[in-house]
Amino acid sequence: MEQEEIIGQIKAGGCGRQEALTSIYQEHAIRKAVFSTILKMRGNIQDAEDMYQESIIIMDRNIRHGKYVHKGTLPAYLCGIARMCWLNQLRKRKRTEPETTATDHILKAQVPGPDHWLMDQERAQLLQGFIIKLDSRCIRILQLWQERTNMQDISEMLDLSSEMMARKLKYQCTKKLAKLIQEHPEIERILKQSL
Amino acid sequence: MNVETLHQQLDAWEEGRLTHAEIADLHHWLQNNPEAYMEQVDRQLVAALMEYSIAQDLRKKFADTPVRTISPLYSVKRVALIAAISLVIIVTGALVFAAQGGYNHSDIVADFSDAVAIPYTGALRGENSVAASSLQFIILLIEDGQSDLALIQLEDKLRIEPEQSNLVYLKGYAMFRNGQFQDALELFNTIPANDPFDFADDLRWNTVLCKLNLEFPVTNIKQDLDSILANPRSAHQGDAKSLNNQLGSFWYWMANLIH
Numbered sequence: 001m002e003q004e005e006i007i008g009q010i011k012a013g014g015c016g017r018q019e020a021l022t023s024i025y026q027e028h029a030i031r032k033a034v035f036s037t038i039l040k041m042r043g044n045i046q047d048a049e050d051m052y053q054e055s056i057i058i059m060d061r062n063i064r065h066g067k068y069v070h071k072g073t074l075p076a077y078l079c080g081i082a083r084m085c086w087l088n089q090l091r092k093r094k095r096t097e098p099e100t101t102a103t104d105h106i107l108k109a110q111v112p113g114p115d116h117w118l119m120d121q122e123r124a125q126l127l128q129g130f131i132i133k134l135d136s137r138c139i140r141i142l143q144l145w146q147e148r149t150n151m152q153d154i155s156e157m158l159d160l161s162s163e164m165m166a167r168k169l170k171y172q173c174t175k176k177l178a179k180l181i182q183e184h185p186e187i188e189r190i191l192k193q194s195l
Numbered sequence: 196m197n198v199e200t201l202h203q204q205l206d207a208w209e210e211g212r213l214t215h216a217e218i219a220d221l222h223h224w225l226q227n228n229p230e231a232y233m234e235q236v237d238r239q240l241v242a243a244l245m246e247y248s249i250a251q252d253l254r255k256k257f258a259d260t261p262v263r264t265i266s267p268l269y270s271v272k273r274v275a276l277i278a279a280i281s282l283v284i285i286v287t288g289a290l291v292f293a294a295q296g297g298y299n300h301s302d303i304v305a306d307f308s309d310a311v312a313i314p315y316t317g318a319l320r321g322e323n324s325v326a327a328s329s330l331q332f333i334i335l336l337i338e339d340g341q342s343d344l345a346l347i348q349l350e351d352k353l354r355i356e357p358e359q360s361n362l363v364y365l366k367g368y369a370m371f372r373n374g375q376f377q378d379a380l381e382l383f384n385t386i387p388a389n390d391p392f393d394f395a396d397d398l399r400w401n402t403v404l405c406k407l408n409l410e411f412p413v414t415n416i417k418q419d420l421d422s423i424l425a426n427p428r429s430a431h432q433g434d435a436k437s438l439n440n441q442l443g444s445f446w447y448w449m450a451n452l453i454h
Contacts, residue, residue, distance in 0.1 A: 021253065028263050035265045045267050053257050057250045127247050139248060146245035151210075171202050178237035181244065191243040 003074050010063045013149030014157070017060070024056055030075045034082045041086055051089070055081035064148050123190050130187050134180070138173035145170055196224060201231050205238060289449050300451065303441050304408055310434050311371055311404050312397035314364045333365060342373035360386045364394055371405065380405035399423055400431040403438070413442050413451075 006024060009016035024030060031052060038048035055078045062068045068077075131139065137158070144154045155166035181188050196204070204221050207213050213221065225232050266273050313334060329352075336345040349366045356362060367382035383398050383405065403419045420442075423435040441447055 018256070022256065022260055025257050025260055026262050031262065032265060039267060045265070048265070053254055056257075057253050060253070061246060061250075127244070128251065131244070131248050131251070139245075142241060142245045143249055143252070146242055146249060167203070167206065170206075171199060174202065174238060174241050175198075177241045177244065181237070181240050187244075188240065191240045194243050194247070195239055 006074065007063055007068065010060055011148065013064070013144065013147040014153055017147060017149075021056060021060055024059075024074070024078075025053070030078060033075045033079050037079045037083055038086050041083070041090075043086055047086065047089070051082040051086045052078075054085045055079075058085070064146075126186060127190060130180075130184060134177065135173070137169075138176060141166065141170050142173055142177065196231070198230075198234060201234055202238075205235065289445075292446070292449075299447070300410060303438070303447070306441070307404060307407065307434065307438060310400075310431075311368065312400050312431065314361060314368050314394070314397070330361070330365060333369070337369050337372050342369045345369045346373070360394065364398070367401070371401065376405045376408040380409065396423070396426065396429050396431065400429075400435070403435070407438070413447075417442065 006020045009020035034052045034055060035045070035048040038051050039045075043051065058081050059068070059074070059078060141154060141158060144157065145151075149157070151163045151166050151170075154170075155161070155163050158166065158169075160166045160169065181191065201224075204213070204217075208218060208221055225235055314330075333345045333348055336342070336348075346366065346369050349362060349369060353359070353362050353366065363382055363386055367379045367386075370376075370379040370382065380402060383402050386394060386398060399419055399422060403416055403423070406416045406419065417439065420435050420439050423429045423431050424439065426432075429435070
């Protein structure tokens with residue numbers, strides 16, 4: 001799949017986006033490049049796998065939000081993101097393991113890059129627990145909206161009678177979810193930190 | 196603008212359906228209406244939660260997606276592969292080196308071609324007897340490449356004195372020079388160790404050279420060499436050390452392997 005095609009499919013959302021992301025995830029050459037980057041920075045195979053997944057997730061988000069301005073290749077872009085994520089990860093580990101010195105030179109040599117989506121385990125579990133409680137239909141429509149899927153497509157995918165109905169459902173779900181978030185200050189705090 | 200209309204406007208904005216003027220109006224409305232602003236913040240929180248949810252779904256999907264595994268930089272498999280490749284390179288290099296000029300057997304033989312111990316004669320000790328002169332003459336013949344002629348003269352002498360060990364040694368020496376290493380070796384072996392001329396040290400060395408020329412197994416040659424090296428008074432210590440080193444070298448072993 002060509003780079004432009006991948007970006008186009010991610011922007012369009014829906015099934016095409018899923019296919020594009022899966023194809024990137026399975027692309028051995030890109031995997032190898034990202035893994036090599038992380039392994040050379042003292043990461044292990046599991047770290048490399050995690051960073052690879054995170055870099056695709058961040059790339060997906062950046063493309064959808066129109067923040068993708070990279071002029072080079074996607075592999076290089078993903079390697080850059082993975083590297084940044086890994087440095088953040090190392091910093092977090094450094095904070096929890098003050099005796100560790102093996103990665104000091106790497107941390108000192110790099111400029112920090114923000115990546116607020118790499119949450120710690122505890123916060124991730126809280127959010128996960130919160131999401132599970134929500135109405136799956138609401139989650140689906142809001143996810144599709146967030147993925148920049150066309151409203152007409154959303155109505156078809158969710159078997160709604162019209163685009164208008166989809167918009168109405170989306171509004172109701174947003175309100176419902178916003179209310180639930182307000183009722184859970186811890187969740188609200190975590191989400192505000194990620195903004 | 197009621198809340199639902201505000202949401203519709205915000206949706207339209209996110210979808211890029213608003214004109215510049217409409218966007219400006221919307222911004223103005225959000226800035227001057229705290230409730231509308233809070234609605235926008237709520238939308239952002241919902242969006243943040245959805246981003247997290249999307250990321251989680253992707254992680255799950257990736258976990259179920261089959262991919263080609265990638266080995267760690269220093270996995271057992273990779274290290275073994277690197278070691279195997281290195282070994283192949285080293286062995287190939289060594290074989291090429293050995294084939295092109297390492298210590299091969301003929302080189303060593305050539306190195307020691309003139310090292311054979313000349314038999315002891317009275318003439319060399321300054322004796323001026325007819326017998327000593329006669330033996331010295333035979334040696335000169337041998338050195339001159341006329342071993343055949345020397346051998347004829349030696350046969351004549353041995354017919355008269357068959358037990359004379361210096362004659363036997365000289366015959367062996369002539370044969371060695373004549374390239375008859377097996378015959379020379381056999382003759383050297385007939386001379387008793389307690390021979391009155393005390394040829395033992397020279398004989399042992401010449402035996403080594405015969406075996407070297409006959410391409411005896413290295414272990415066999417080394418046994419004789421060891422007995423020379425163990426004798427501090429041996430006149431052949433230097434040569435024996437040098438030969439021992441060459442026979443024990445890796446390159447000689449490699450050269451033997453390919454020849």
